[in-house]
Amino acid sequence: MRLICPVCGERDRREFYYMGDAVALQRPEPDAGAAEWDDYVHLRENPAGVTRDLWQHEAGCAAWIVVRRNTVTHEVLESVLATDLKGASA
Amino acid sequence: MGLSCMIRKGVRPVVELLAKSPAEGLLPYAKGAVELSELALGKAASIAPFKGQLDAVEKALGQGFPKVGRTTGHVVWFSQGQYLAIAMDIPDALGKYAAITDQSDAWCALELKGAAAEDVLARLVPIDLRQSQFKRGHCARTQLGHMPLHITRTGNDAFRLLSFRSMAGTMVHEISRAMDLLAARR
Structure with missing residues (x-):
């Protein structure tokens, strides 16, 4: 599999470290409640x-x-810098 | 300890530290149409301009900075938002606009040169280094085997390879082994 780095371009998967689901950018508020934090x-x-x-x-x-x-076809659809998303508070 | 290895500093003698290059005693090494040797980088510093301060940094140094994966004069693109200034005097005042770190002895710098240099690197580096894709002055942050690597094409058949100083031995081993294996197939 090859991933696209928005800075460097298309690179081999071995150059990347996998962190998992991109939920880290949607951290709940401290008082969001146990259920929401459990989910996070x-x-x-x-999928x-x-x-x-x-x-x-x-x-x-x-x-x-x-x-x-896409985990089925290994197709890479989109790749965005996390800092850009953070700036847009996504 | 004999007195011969002591030097006078201030009021008392201290041990005189001997400079040792990262790949000292390991190189040069030649095989087939390729030669691997160590480069003396001299003074090197990483420059990471603060947010929105790239223009100010360029102005203070009196030179333009390169785009991603490119080189401008003594400045090479080094990482996201970071540049490496090789053999340049960095004025203290630049600290207002950028984070500056002395990298002089932190990297092992090697040169791989020769007609088959591309073929040797093709065994170790997972990016396309052919002349048509990776021209003189182009640089990239990638891997050499499993090691971190910064690579620059410095000539038609020459590359400058930078990796962490602590990995100098492995770096030399990996490249010289690839040189041997390539030569064995010819």
Whole structure:
């Protein structure tokens, strides 16, 4: 599989570190309640299809990126710098 | 300890530290049409301009900075928002606009040169380094085997390879082994 780094371009998967579901950018408010925090910390979807993951271009430019990809076809659909998303408070 | 290794500093003698390059005693190494040797980088510093301060940094240094994966004069693109200034004097005043870190002895710098240099690197580096894609002055942050690597094409058949100093031995081993294996197939 090859991923697209918004800074460096298309690179081999081995250059990237996998962080998992891109939920880290949607941290609940401190007083959001136990159920919402339980969901944020522990519960993950496991879709056969399109996922949205957080990766780091560890062996490259060190950028954190949010990648939308299809787990069935290995197609990489979109890749955005996490800092850009954070700035847009997504 | 004999007195010969002591130097006088201030009022008392201290041990004189000997400079040792990262790949000292390991290189040069030549095989087939390729030669691997160590480069003396000299003074090197990473420059990471603060948010929105790239223009100010360029102005203070009196030179433009390169785009991603490119080189401008002595400045090479080094990482996201970070540049490496090689053999340049960095004025203290630049600290107002950028985070500056001395990298002089932190990296092992090697040069791989020769007609088959691309073929040797093709065994170790997972990016396309052919002349048509990776021209002189192009650089990239990638891997050499499992090691972090910063690579620059410095000539038609020459590359500058930077990896962490602590990995100098492995770096030399990996590249010289690839050189041997390539030569064995020819």
